[in-house]
Amino acid sequence: MVDGNELTSFPHGILKLNLKKILFENNFTNPIFWKENSMNDPQHLTQIAALFFLKNNLHKYYNVIPEEIQKLLKW
Incomplete structure (x- = not known):
């Protein structure tokens, strides 16, 4: 108690x-x-991965990024 x-x-x-x-x-x-x-709405893995991708400038290492992925990145 x-x-x-x-x-x-x-x-x-x-x-x-x-x-x-x-x-x-x-x-x-x-x-x-x-x-x-209490947080009942955790981030989706795609949101976390997109943030990591942008913060670390990983887009510079890829010549082609699919449109579906570009929508997730919102850059």
Whole structure:
């Protein structure tokens, strides 16, 4: 059980615990903790790869880049 006032994060060691559930009481986790610290929309691998491709100027090493890939790069 976690009891406190304003919880904005947990210590990293909590990830190593074998927990089935955590009980929250007398705190403000709902509006603060979950909105700030949970990302439910991770980047797609294509977005990450396109960013890496552009940031490292890899387009200079290719004579032809397919149109489908150019759309992903947005350069």
